[in-house]
Amino acid sequence: MDSLLVLVPAALILGLLALAAFLWALRNGQYDDPDGAAGRILFDDDDTRSK
Amino acid sequence: MSDTVLFAPALVAPAAVRTCAHCGETLRGAPDTPFCCPGCASAHAIIGAAGLGAFYRRLEQTRAHRPEPLDIDFAAYAKSDGHGGATLELLVDGLDCAACVWLIESLLARNPSVTRARVHLSTRRLSLAWKGSTDEANAHAGLVAALGFRLAPYDTIAAAAGDDRETRELLRAMAVAGFAAANVMLLSVAVWAGHDGSMGEATRTLFHFLSAAIALPAVAYAGRPFFRSALNALRAGRTNMDVPISIGVTLACLVSLHEAWVGEQHAYFDSAITLLFFLLIGRYLDRRARGRARQAVHALLALSSRSATVVCADGSTTSRRVDSLVPGDVLLVAAGERLGADGIVSEGVSSVDTSLVTGESLPQPAHPGAKAFAGTINLGAALRVRVTAAGDNTLLSEIVRLVEAAERGRSRFVALADRVARAYAPVVHLTALLTFLGWTLLAGLAWDRALLISTAVLIITCPCALALAVPVVQVVASTRLLRSGILLLSPTALERLAQVDHVVFDKTGTLTLGRPELVAAPDDAESRRLAASLALNSRHPLARALVRAVPDATPAARVVEHPGAGLESDGVRLGSATFCGVGNAADDGRSELWLAQPGRLPLRFAFADRLRPDAAATVAALRRQDLAVEVLSGDRQAAVAEAASAAGIAQWQRLAELAAQGKRVLMVGDGLNDAPALAAAHASLSPTTAAEATQSAADAVFQGDALAPVAEILDVARRADRLVRQNLALALFYNLSAVPLAILGSVTPLIAAVAMSSSSLLVIGNALRLGIGGAKARRP
Numbered sequence: 001m002d003s004l005l006v007l008v009p010a011a012l013i014l015g016l017l018a019l020a021a022f023l024w025a026l027r028n029g030q031y032d033d034p035d036g037a038a039g040r041i042l043f044d045d046d047d048t049r050s051k
Numbered sequence: 052m053s054d055t056v057l058f059a060p061a062l063v064a065p066a067a068v069r070t071c072a073h074c075g076e077t078l079r080g081a082p083d084t085p086f087c088c089p090g091c092a093s094a095h096a097i098i099g100a101a102g103l104g105a106f107y108r109r110l111e112q113t114r115a116h117r118p119e120p121l122d123i124d125f126a127a128y129a130k131s132d133g134h135g136g137a138t139l140e141l142l143v144d145g146l147d148c149a150a151c152v153w154l155i156e157s158l159l160a161r162n163p164s165v166t167r168a169r170v171h172l173s174t175r176r177l178s179l180a181w182k183g184s185t186d187e188a189n190a191h192a193g194l195v196a197a198l199g200f201r202l203a204p205y206d207t208i209a210a211a212a213g214d215d216r217e218t219r220e221l222l223r224a225m226a227v228a229g230f231a232a233a234n235v236m237l238l239s240v241a242v243w244a245g246h247d248g249s250m251g252e253a254t255r256t257l258f259h260f261l262s263a264a265i266a267l268p269a270v271a272y273a274g275r276p277f278f279r280s281a282l283n284a285l286r287a288g289r290t291n292m293d294v295p296i297s298i299g300v301t302l303a304c305l306v307s308l309h310e311a312w313v314g315e316q317h318a319y320f321d322s323a324i325t326l327l328f329f330l331l332i333g334r335y336l337d338r339r340a341r342g343r344a345r346q347a348v349h350a351l352l353a354l355s356s357r358s359a360t361v362v363c364a365d366g367s368t369t370s371r372r373v374d375s376l377v378p379g380d381v382l383l384v385a386a387g388e389r390l391g392a393d394g395i396v397s398e399g400v401s402s403v404d405t406s407l408v409t410g411e412s413l414p415q416p417a418h419p420g421a422k423a424f425a426g427t428i429n430l431g432a433a434l435r436v437r438v439t440a441a442g443d444n445t446l447l448s449e450i451v452r453l454v455e456a457a458e459r460g461r462s463r464f465v466a467l468a469d470r471v472a473r474a475y476a477p478v479v480h481l482t483a484l485l486t487f488l489g490w491t492l493l494a495g496l497a498w499d500r501a502l503l504i505s506t507a508v509l510i511i512t513c514p515c516a517l518a519l520a521v522p523v524v525q526v527v528a529s530t531r532l533l534r535s536g537i538l539l540l541s542p543t544a545l546e547r548l549a550q551v552d553h554v555v556f557d558k559t560g561t562l563t564l565g566r567p568e569l570v571a572a573p574d575d576a577e578s579r580r581l582a583a584s585l586a587l588n589s590r591h592p593l594a595r596a597l598v599r600a601v602p603d604a605t606p607a608a609r610v611v612e613h614p615g616a617g618l619e620s621d622g623v624r625l626g627s628a629t630f631c632g633v634g635n636a637a638d639d640g641r642s643e644l645w646l647a648q649p650g651r652l653p654l655r656f657a658f659a660d661r662l663r664p665d666a667a668a669t670v671a672a673l674r675r676q677d678l679a680v681e682v683l684s685g686d687r688q689a690a691v692a693e694a695a696s697a698a699g700i701a702q703w704q705r706l707a708e709l710a711a712q713g714k715r716v717l718m719v720g721d722g723l724n725d726a727p728a729l730a731a732a733h734a735s736l737s738p739t740t741a742a743e744a745t746q747s748a749a750d751a752v753f754q755g756d757a758l759a760p761v762a763e764i765l766d767v768a769r770r771a772d773r774l775v776r777q778n779l780a781l782a783l784f785y786n787l788s789a790v791p792l793a794i795l796g797s798v799t800p801l802i803a804a805v806a807m808s809s810s811s812l813l814v815i816g817n818a819l820r821l822g823i824g825g826a827k828a829r830r831p
Contacts, residue, residue: 004254008261012234019230026222036172039149 073098125192127375128204129185136166137185140205141177141192143170155195165191176205221335224273228328231269232321235262236804239321243801252314259311259318263304266320270304273327276334292518295479299509300327306506309499317503322510322803329811330518337522359391360384362435368606380438384429386589386612390436396421398435400611403427432612433588479512486794504796510803511793516785516810520778523818528771531822536754537764544750547734548765549772550715553679555705557720562666562682562758569600571657573646578654580604582646585618585625593644593658594618594625622649669758676765679714719761736761770821778814785810 025031073091086092129139143155152170155177159168164187167180179191192202238258245255274297281293300323307318360383361371368383376382376392384390386401396417403417417423423436483505490501529539539545556562572579583604586594589612598604610620617626624631624647631647633655644656663669673680709716715733735750753760789806792798798806 008238011237012265015230015234019226022226023223026219026226031222033171033174036149036152036170039152039172042149043153 125188125202125204126186129188131185132180136180136182137188138167138178138180139188139191141179141195142203142205143175143177143195144201144203146170146172146175146200151200154198155200158194158198159191162191162194218335218338221276221331221338224276225328225331225335227269228273228324228331231265231273232325232328235266235321235324238262238265239318239800239804242318246316255316256311256314259307259320262318262320263308263311266324267304267308269324270300270327273324273331274300277327277330290476291473292476295476295509296326296330296513298480299323299506299513302502302506303510306499306502310503313499317800319506319510319800319803322800322807325804325807326510326513329807330513333518333522336519336526339526362606366605366608376438378438382436382438383588383606384423384434384436386429386432388429390423390425390427390429392436392438393422393424394436394438396423396434397437398609399432401429401432401434403429432618433606433610475512479509482512482790482794483508489794490796504793507796507798507803508790508793511789511798511806512786516782516807516814517779519811519814520782520818521775523815524771524774524778524821527818527821528767532751532764532767535760535763537751537760538753539751544734545768545771547715547750548717548768551678551717551734551765551768553709553714553716554673554681554761555709555716555718555720556670556680556682557718562663562670568659569596569656570659571655572600573654573656575654578646578648581607581623581648582625582644582654582656585610585620585623585646586644588612589618593656596658597644597656617644623647628653663756663758665757665759669762672762673765676762678765717765736764767821774818774821778817781813781817782810 030037071087071091072085073087073095086095125139125141129137131137143151146152146155149172152172155170156168159165159179162181164183165179165181167178169178170176171178177195181187181191196202238261242250242255242258244250277293277296277300280291281297284291284294303319303323307320307323310316310318359371359376360368361376362368362381362383371380380392381397382391382394390403396419398419399417400419401417403423417429417434423434486508487501487505490496490504491498496504525545528545532539579601580603583597583601584607586597587604587606588610589595607620607623610618612618613626613630617624617630619625625644628643628645631645631653633645633647633653643658645653646656647653670680717733718735720735720737737752738754751764753764785806789798792802
C-alpha cells in the first residue's frame with residue numbers, strides 16, 4: 001500500500017498538468033479556428049508571414 | 052483535396068500572364084509550348100484524345116470567380132496601433148477551403164509592409180496588420196476583393212463576442228469537470244474493486260477523502276452554469292431541469308462527505324462530477340450549434356446592410372457606411388434593401404415590411420412624407436429617404452431584434468425536451484422525497500441511509516442522456532449540411548423539413564440559375580442607357596442584368612415601381628409587355644423587358660436564363676422519395692395581372708390552398724415575390740444568390756449551382772428526425788428501467804456510473820450515424 005502514497009499524487013499531478021495545458025491552449029487561441037488549422041498543415045511554403 | 056488543385060492556380064494569374072493549358076500554372080520560359088511541363092502536355096493529349104475536352108470548360112466554370120467591386124470604405128474601419136501601423140478585421144465571404152486561406156494570406160504577404168495576414172477558416176475572419184497609415188486599408192481589401200471574395204467589416208460580428216465568452220466558460224468548465232471525473236473515477240474503480248474485502252477500511256476512507264478533495268472544488272466550479280440557471284428559475288417561481296440537477300449534485304456531494312466521514316462503503320463523488328461532465332458536453336454542443344446559426348445571421352447582415360446608397364447633390368450616388376450617415380442625407384433604397392437609418396420618404400411609392408420593428412405582418416404603405424424606420428425592408432419600388440435619425444444604435448438594435456426573432460423559434464425537439472423536463476422535474480423531486488419518507492417512516496431506516504438512497508434516485512433520474520439526445524443530432528446534422536454548402540438559418544428548420552410531403556419550386560432562380568443575361572437589346576446606345584438608368588432603381592433580376600450589361604448609367608429620378616409590372620419615370624416605362632402597351636408580343640420563351648418612351652415604338656430587351664445542371668435529376672430524386680413536386684412561376688402571369696404583387700399572391704394562395712389540404716409544403720424560391728410564400732410555407736429553402744429579403748425569410752440557404760442540396764437536406768432532416776426520436780426513446784428507457792432499482796436502494800455508485808456512461812455513449816453513437824456517407828458530397 002506504500003506505493004499508493006507515490007502513485008496517487010503522481011497520477012493527480014499528471015492529470016493537473018494535462019488540465020493546465022488544455023487551459024493554456026484555450027487561452028492561447030489554439031481552439032479558435034479548428035477547421036483552418038486542419039488545412040494549414042498542408043501549406044509547405046514559408047513565405048506566408050503569419051503571427 | 053482535389054478542389055485545392057482545381058482552383059488555386061488560375062485565380063492569381065492575371066489575364067496577361069500565359070498559363071498552362073492543362074493545369075493553369077503560370078508559364079516561365081519555353082514560349083513555344085502552351086504547357087508548363089511534358090507531364091501536362093501528355094495529360095492534355097490523353098484528355099483530348101478521349102474526347103473529354105469539356106473538362107477544361109468545367110475547370111473554367113470552377114475558376115470563374117467574379118471580382119466584386121469594393122463598395123465600403125474600409126479605411127474608416129482600420130485602427131491605428133499608435134506605432135505607425137494599422138490593423139483591420141474583415142469578414143471574408145466565399146471562403147470555402149484551406150486553399151482560399153493560403154491564397155489570401157500569401158497574396159497579402161507579398162506586400163512587404165503587411166506584418167500580419169491571418170485568415171480564420173471557421174469564423175471566416177481575416178486579421179490584417181500593416182506598417183503605414185489607415186488609408187491603405189482599401190488597397191489591401193481591394194486585393195482580396197479582386198480575387199472574388201466579398202468583404203465586410205468584422206465589428207458587427209464582434210457584437211456576439213459576449214456570447215463567445217460564455218461558450219469559452221462552458222468549455223473551461225467542461226475541461227475541469229472532465230479532469231475531475233477521470234481522476235475521481237480512477238480512485239472509485241479502486242474502491243469498487245476493493246468491495247470484496249481486499250481493501251482496508253482506512254484505505255477506502257482515504258480514497259473517499261481524496262475523491263472529495265478533487266470533486267468538491269470541481270463541482271463548485273463546473274456546476275456554476277447549472278446553479279445559476281436553477282437559482283434564476285427558483286427566483287422566478289418556476290422550476291426547470293437544472294433544479295433537480297443542482298439539488299442532486301449538491302446532495303450527492305454532501306451525503307458522500309458524510310459517508311466518508313463515518314467511514315461507510317458508498318460515496319457518490321464520481322456520479323456527481325461525471326453527471327456534470329456529460330451535461331456540460333450537451334450544453335456546449337447546443338450552445339455552439341446555436342452560436343453558429345447566430346453567426347451566420349450576423350454575417351449575412353454584415354455583408355448586406357453595412358453600406359447605404361447616398362444620393363449626392365449632383366445626382367450621382369455613392370456608398371457610405373451606415374454609421375456615418377447623418378440626418379439630412381438622402382438615401383436611395385432599392386427594392387429588397389433594408390433601411391439603414393430612420394427617415395422620411397421624400398420620393399417614391401412602395402410598401403415596407405415593418406414586421407421586424409413593429410411585429411405587424413402586413414406590409415405598410417410608404418409614400419412621400421411617410422416615416423420609415425431602420426430595419427424595415429423596402430418591398431416595392433425604390434424609395435428616396437431623407438435621414439432623420441442615424442447612428443450605430445438603430446442598426447445594432449435591429450440586428451439584436453433579428454437574432455432574437457431567430458432565437459425565439461427554438462427547435463421544437465428542444466422545446467419537447469424542455470416540456471418533458473418541466474413535467475419531469477416535479478416527478479423527480481416527488482419520487483426522491485417519497486423514497487426518503489418511505490424508507491424512514493415505513494421501513495424504519497436511519498435517516499442517513501434513506502438520504503443515500505434518495506440521492507441515488509436523484510442521480511439516476513437526472514436525464515443526462517436526455518440532455519445529449521437532441522443537441523448531438525443537431526450538431527452532426529448541421530455539420531454535415533455545412534460540408535455540402537447548406538446553411539441552416541432557423542433552429543427549427545430540420546424538424547419542419549422532416550415533415551415535408553410536398554415540394555414547390557419557383558421556376559426562376561431555383562430550377563434555373565436565376566442569373567438572366569441580356570441576349571438581345573436595341574442597337575441605340577441612348578435607349579440602352581435610359582433603360583439602365585431606370586433599372587438602377589430596382590433589384591429585380593432582369594433590371595440588375597440590364598445594369599450589368601450597361602455599366603455607365605446614372606439612376607433616373609422620380610421612379611415609381613409598379614410591383615410585378617415595371618418601372619416608370621416621367622412617362623418613360625420599363626417593364627412587362629402589357630405595362631408598356633405592347634399588345635401581342637412574340638413569346639419565344641425568353642424573359643423580356645420593354646422600354647416605352649412617349650412617341651416612340653417600344654423597344655425589347657430579351658434575357659435568357661440557364662437551367663441548373665442537375666434540376667431534372669433532383670426533381671426525379673424527390674419524386675422517388677414520394678414527394679409531390681410542383682412548379683409555380685408567377686413571372687409571366689404577373690404581366691397579365693393588375694398592378695399588384697400578383698406573382699407573390701398567386702403563390703401565397705396556392706400555398707394556403709395546399710396547407711388547407713393538410714399538406715406540409717417545402718417552398719424553394721429565390722425571388723423577392725417569393726418572400727411571402729417562403730414565410731407562409733411549412734419550410735423553405737433559398738439559394739445564396741437570392742435577394743436579401745428572401746434569404747432572411749428562408750429556413751436554410753444553399754450555395755452553388757447544383758440543386759442536389761434540396762434532396763440532400765430533406766434526406767438529412769428525415770434521418771435526423773428519426774435519430775432524435777430514437778435517442779429520446781433510448782434515454783427515457785434508461786431512466787424508466789433504472790428508477791425502480793434506485794428506489795429499492797440497490798443502485799450502488801458503480802451501477803449508476805455504468806448506466807449513465809453507457810446510455811450517453813449509446814445516444815452519441817446513434818447520432819454519429821448521421822455523419823456517415825456525407826463525406827463525399829463536398830462543395831464544388
